[in-house]
Amino acid sequence: MNLIQVFHCHFNSNFFPLFLEHLLSDSISASTGSILLGISFVAPHLNNLYFLTLCQRNGVYQVIKWLFLLKLGLGLVMLLAGADHIYLLCIFIASNRVFTEGTCKLLKLVISDLVDEDFVVNRRQQAASALLFGMVALLTKPGQTFAPLIGTWLLCVYTGYDIFERQPVKDSVLAPDISSGSGTPPLRLGCFYMLVFVPITCALLQLAAWSRFTLHGKKLQAIKTLRQGTQHGHMIDVKAI
Structure with a gap:
């Protein structure tokens, strides 16, 4: 799941100027455009303060x-609305980057919880934080x-656009349809589909993985309590957790 989030963060970073x-x-x-670019870099750090309060x-x-x-939800709304709004x-472009970067930062807290669980369950003398991180x-x-x-491969396949050569490739998915029918340029439509389908796909995969994550709620609270107890020299049997 963290792999998908890192992929999405760097996808946004690489293709934000292209969008x-x-x-x-x-x-x-x-x-x-410069304001949007600046917001996309500054807002995630400010937004984390609010996210920490929510956490x-x-x-x-x-x-x-x-x-x-x-x-x-934002990806589906943007897909239904179309590229003309x-x-x-x-x-959507700004919020997608802001929320994605914010999620990347919050996932580090999850790793910290896993460090605590490993410390308690395996009765370690020292936390293996460096190893897990x-x-x-x-x-x-x-x-x-x-x-x-x-991202580059998808753009080339669907639009025939090569960002290195900046010349259209003959074999593309969207170019024949657009040139014969709609007035929307294939490159613009391809960028729009990349913009909305990548977050939707990542979100679906992450929700499926996140639903199987069990270290939360009462179990996490028990781990935190036992972790604090071990700091005072009270080792408690946690095999039942």
Whole structure:
């Protein structure tokens, strides 16, 4: 699940300027595009303060689940609305990046909970935080590599657009349909489909994985209590958890 989130974060980072150029450049000014770009980098850090408050009130599990559902809901709304609703498109592009980056930060809290669980269940003398964080970083590293590769491949397949050559490729999915019918350029439509289908797909996969995550609620509270107890030298049998 963390692999998917890292993939989505780096997908947004790599293709955010491309989305601005081909989806919004004809409808908004350059200054507005710069503002959107600035918001997308600054807002996630400010938004984390609010997310942390929500986590203290409702728990990390629920907040992350809400963010996954929000990602899915916004993607479906944008898909139904279409690429011609410029203001809605601006909001979606900015919010998609903001919420995705915020979720990446919150998942580190989940890893911390896993460190506590490992410490208590395996009766460790010291927490294996470096090991777990390093293992997660290793397993999620491919997401950083595959995000630009898959995005570039999808763009080339569906629109015939090669970002390296900037010349259309003959074998494409959308180009024949668009040239013969609709007035929407194939590159713009391809960017729009990438913009909405990647979050929808990621959200569905993450919700499926997140529903199987059990370290929350009473179980997490028990782990936290036992973790605090071991700090005072009171080891308690936790095999029943």
